[in-house]
Amino acid sequence: MNKTNPILKMRNITKTFPGVKALSGVNFQLYAGEIHALMGENGAGKSTLIKVLTGVEKLNSGEIFLEDQAILARTPSHAQELGISTVYQEVNLCTNLSVAENIFIGREPMKPGRIDWNTMEKRAEELLGRLNIRIDVTKTLDNYSVAIQQMVAIARALDVSAKVLILDEPTASLDASEVEKLFTVMRQLKQEGLGIIFVTHFLEQVYEVCDRITVLRNGALVGEYITADLPRVQLVAKMIGKDLAELSSCSKLDAADDAGSKEVYIAAHNMQKQGTIYPFDLDINKGEVLGLAGLLGSGRTEVARIIFGIDKPDDGEMLIQGQKKKVAEPIEAMKAGMAFCPENRKSEGIIANLTIRENIILALQAKMGWSKYISRKKQQEFAEKYIKILSISTPSSEQLVKNLSGGNQQKVILGRWLLTNPELLILDEPTRGIDVGTKAEIQKLILELASDGMAVMFISSELDEMLRCCSRMAVMRDKKKIAELAGNEVQESIVMQTIAGVH
Template sequence: MSDDPIVQMTGIRKDFTGVRALDGVDFTLRPGEIHAVMGENGAGKSTLIKVLTGVHHPDAGEILLDGRPVRFHSPGAAQAAGISTVYQEVNLTDNLSVAENLFAGREPRLGPFINFRAMRRKAKALLDDIGIDLNVAAPLSSYSIAMQQLVAIARAVDIEAKVLILDEPTSSLDRDEVAVLLGVMRRLAENGTAMVFISHFLDQVYEICDRMTVLRNGQLVGEWATADLPENALIGHMLGREAATLEQIERTAAAHHVEDEAPLVQATGLGRKGSIAPYDLEVRRGEVVGLAGLLGSGRTETVRLIAGADRADSGSLVFDGEATGFHNPRTASARGIAYCPENRKTEGLVGDLTVAENMILAMQASRGWARSIPVARRDKLVAEFIEKLDIRPANPDMPVKNLSGGNQQKVLLARWMLIEPKLLILDEPTRGIDVGAKADIQKLVAELSADGMSVLFVSAELDEVTRLSDRIAVLRDRELIAVLEAEADMTTEKIVDTIVAGGHGNE
């Protein structure tokens, strides 16, 4: 096997309006190797892949393919050059048949016409080769998502790719299906195909990959041979530390809650198929419960059930002493549950509306449209929260889309603080915002819980979770595997150990 890299990316930079998604990242891929790209949400994995496959164009940096500089203007161009991709979302058209999806754009033809018989025969052979048996004439939509994913992989494999990129291909596959996929990958590697593998399942990464490249916040952390990087070191690299800049905030969590009181939230066997396994979770009054786990471990899914954003299909939920099944966010917020979703732009804020309007949205929604909040009261409330949360610029009439990420997050927080909830659910409130705003938000969480509000706090940054939480629920592979209660357990090391142990316990 030659050691000349097949793909060499150097100094790749990519900006999206105001956000630097990739900052001078290098990446090297050698023939016949399976190379994992690791990192948390927003680390820049997807962007790196999309730059390589021609979906995005880099703002700086160079891509060498087989030693020659290349610039792809479309995914089609990258494919033609031998770079084939399977994305997490099945990117096939499920209204067409399995065979058509396998050969779309390169169908065997007789003259100008597609030779369906030859196409079906070739499709059958291709799938047999991989180890899947399907009716290739049936529409793709009649198969499960997992099978569709395998078809997508079969398509990518057949395009005689020199480089095969697999972006979270296993997130919807079960154990047998994963085994088939890994088998196919090994065989391709033997034939010299280079593969990029992105997955949040660490056991799969360790099982199949030769090398790892770790990214964090759009920057390269490093490249290691898999054998040289034990699991806890990897997790450490992925989650990183910003302790130095945030040291002024001491661990604030203290036992605020009254032990013998009934818990505010009591979830028993709450779960949703395909999203999060049934879990038990208690939140007491005035307590901060942290949710820790890697990307894709089910952190968001856990809290969405409590917030009524998704409907649970098993278990029960007791809130404030009353059995409830929240079917939608409106009934949940009426009972005093506030949910700040993970994705500010798509699920949180209405970009065109002003700061003031975004702030009073939840309060107004609970009053109904006919009972407008009096202007004087509204202005007073908005001004109060702009000052309290130090939102800058302190202009209530500015469209919220023009604010920085940190200030947007504060607006979202203000929206929910206005309705004075009993339970505040914060999903990744500090992701992608500057250090100052981060400290402000952490301080605020501590204050709110001291005032008696319960907080469910989801974060990918373990330092933050350990600093703020009274108790920590640890998740792995869409399952809640442990709740850490003891004061001595509130360390990042303990969480990492729990995640690693949880993974091995599963096997």
């Protein structure tokens, strides 16, 4: 198709949320008849860029051109009218309605005075036939798998005669054969001259279908590349990035290099959960920081959730200090001496409407049992102790947690778990969305805790901070633990090659 003039141009897109610059001066362009991957780790700004384009969020500055016409979508439906359709990861259709209706609702073919169901069903069959899907379109959508639902969503997008189709992580919940089917459809649509933006975390898929790749990091454009010219390792490097200069230096402790005391705290054998994580073995030693490296969706968080008893494994066993133990619930994990700072601070970590004191006391109270009374004076002492240790900046311990900055909220959660005196501290993305200074503080704290003999499991999307903190690293890819690196192997190039799957 026309390769000289892009069908979609985004120029200098800037978007700020209170306190965060989500996008700063990002450029993006899409040609007709290409599949263009939009890549980046969490918080890189991919979804914000999509939201700005489709009218879910208003941009602060910048311009968008569709076929050389300046456009600004006010709402998702306005974007659709302009010719930009989006298919989201969680399918946004109504599963209680029939397949045909899901494709046509809002634009139903009419006979005088009423909806023409027959025409609608016939046209739905034709449209799905174009995508090689043959199903009963009169059945309700909840009779079909997510893969089919996604195809229905694409059919709906096509019927509005889209020029630009955005697929936002469409493959996250599909299996291999379903992904293949989707790719066939995508290639076909590309032939028909559609511009497709493909957002995904899976490297293999990018190299399978995409023509070009745009990489974002921390809300800024890293660059635009032709897929064939960009080796995987370099793509991973560009996504993970290097922020060395920004961070204050805190070198890895010498003690950690000796691999700690070598006393195994937790040994997991053959633990697995179907559809979530393949069988893995993992030892965590006292006094070491074990990193779980890998891209988003590689199974890092899933490992942590299984060890902490949030998800139940289908098979496998766990030894805690040599004793076989079943951890079926988080409270049992806590009683066994574990602590877990979850990835999603706002929804799984803080209780926004409680004070710092109440938030900090929470895990200890749960561990002791709810009937045990902790006197107000004692609570106050605990809270003030951790405000001081972690240097949480707040006027008082009675401040509501929602009024704190992200970094300070994270510290409150850390304080909550440190108060329970854990032997294993699991940290899932503890520094996400936190300013550089606080990041360094938290990293330093992690190292100090390890040198005091605590076992720490550390998950982060930022390779640099992993390299700085971890003495050993387990590398995850595609829901599998693929390697364990220790000592000299814990260095940037090796880790990156292992993540990318190139040896």
